[in-house]
Amino acid sequence: MSCSSTHLIFSLLLLSVAATLSPTQATDHIVGANRGWNPGINYTLWANNQTFYVGDLISFRYTKNQYNVFEVNQTGYDNCTTEGAVGNWSSGKDFITLNESKRYYFICGNGQCYNGMKVSVLVHPLPSPPPGAASAAGLSPTGSAAPEFPQRGFVVLVVSFAVTWFGGGWIM
Ligand SMILES: *[C@@H]1O[C@H](CO)[C@@H](O)[C@H](O)[C@H]1NC(C)=O
Ligand SMILES: *[C@@H]1O[C@H](CO)[C@@H](O)[C@H](O)[C@H]1NC(C)=O
Ligand SMILES: *[C@@H]1O[C@H](CO)[C@@H](O)[C@H](O)[C@H]1NC(C)=O
Ligand SMILES: *[C@@H]1O[C@H](CO)[C@@H](O)[C@H](O)[C@H]1NC(C)=O
Ligand SMILES: *[C@@H]1O[C@H](CO)[C@@H](O)[C@H](O)[C@H]1NC(C)=O
Ligand SMILES: *[C@@H]1O[C@H](CO)[C@@H](O)[C@H](O)[C@H]1NC(C)=O
Numbered sequence: 674m675s676c677s678s679t680h681l682i683f684s685l686l687l688l689s690v691a692a693t694l695s696p697t698q699a700t701d702h703i704v705g706a707n708r709g710w711n712p713g714i715n716y717t718l719w720a721n722n723q724t725f726y727v728g729d730l731i732s733f734r735y736t737k738n739q740y741n742v743f744e745v746n747q748t749g750y751d752n753c754t755t756e757g758a759v760g761n762w763s764s765g766k767d768f769i770t771l772n773e774s775k776r777y778y779f780i781c782g783n784g785q786c787y788n789g790m791k792v793s794v795l796v797h798p799l800p801s802p803p804p805g806a807a808s809a810a811g812l813s814p815t816g817s818a819a820p821e822f823p824q825r826g827f828v829v830l831v832v833s834f835a836v837t838w839f840g841g842g843w844i845m
Contacts, residue, residue, distance in 0.1 A: 701730040701768070704779075704792055710735040710742070712785045716792035725796045729771050733779070737765030740790065743782040744769070750778035750793055753786035774798045 702723050704710050710733040725731070733742045741763040743755045755761075761782065762769065771777060774796050781790035 699728045699730055699770075700726070701732055702794075704731060704733050709733075710740055710781070710790065712788035712790055714789055716789065720792055720794050723794070725771055725794050726799055727772060727774050727796055728799070729796070731769050731771055731777070731779070731794060733762065733767045733769075735765055737763065740781050740785060741783060742767050742769075743780050745778050745780055747776075747778060750780060750791055753780060753784075753791065755780070755782045758782075771796045 702725060705714050705716065705719055708714055735741075741761060743749070743761045744759040745755060746757065746759070749755060749758065760769075769779075771794070776793060776795045778793050779791070780786040
């Protein structure tokens with residue numbers, strides 16, 4: 674087998690592996706985009722312009738020590754209260770994984786919630802991949818990652834590479 678066809682086959686293999694991995698790619702939703710997490714922004718408009726899927730990240734960018742982030746329930750969101758908060762962050766660059774399909778509520782805990790620093794996002798289940806792609810993408814029917822599938826994909830890759838390299842005479 675010539676060197677160039679080896680390269681071609683290997684490149685195609687890498688492309689197909691990349692294609693099967695892409696459906697699991699998580700999106701990082703930066704709250705407020707380039708305006709960040711600040712008072713006086715309507716985050717409902719921002720959230721309405723995004724689609725959130727399980728496994729995506731939401732990230733808050735703000736001046737540390739000036740603002741913060743609390744995950745609250747609907748009462749906390751409506752009333753700007755942090756009682757019973759599920760979590761809080763204050764690094765100034767907080768990444769939060771949206772790992773459940775539900776509505777999440779985040780507010781600023783220092784009073785600026787009343788000036789609009791509140792955001793609610795509805796997280797959707799992962800869309801069903803095209804038929805046949807589910808196992809290749811490492812997805813179980815519930816949408817959680819199944820660790821054995823990527824390993825199997827790797828074995829397929831290695832075997833295919835060996836077949837390419839040795840011309841397949843020993844295996845076919
Ligand atoms: C933000 O925009 C939404 C959608 O247009 C609107 O319903 C809501 O009243 C606005 N919120 C504020 C605080 O202006
Ligand atoms: C909605 O998203 C589009 C494309 O990402 C962007 O151009 C637009 O400014 C966004 N609108 C709002 C209100 O954020
Ligand atoms: C909090 O908000 C709820 C609606 O979600 C409302 O019924 C309740 O009266 C509010 N409580 C306070 C203390 O403002
Ligand atoms: C939110 O949490 C507070 C404090 O734990 C609780 O009193 C309230 O009933 C909860 N609201 C909802 C909608 O679950
Ligand atoms: C913030 O979260 C930590 C745990 O991560 C908790 O110990 C602390 O009490 C929380 N702070 C507030 C103000 O709720
Ligand atoms: C979501 O993440 C939190 C904290 O990272 C964890 O405690 C929780 O078990 C996770 N939930 C699911 C459904 O994976």
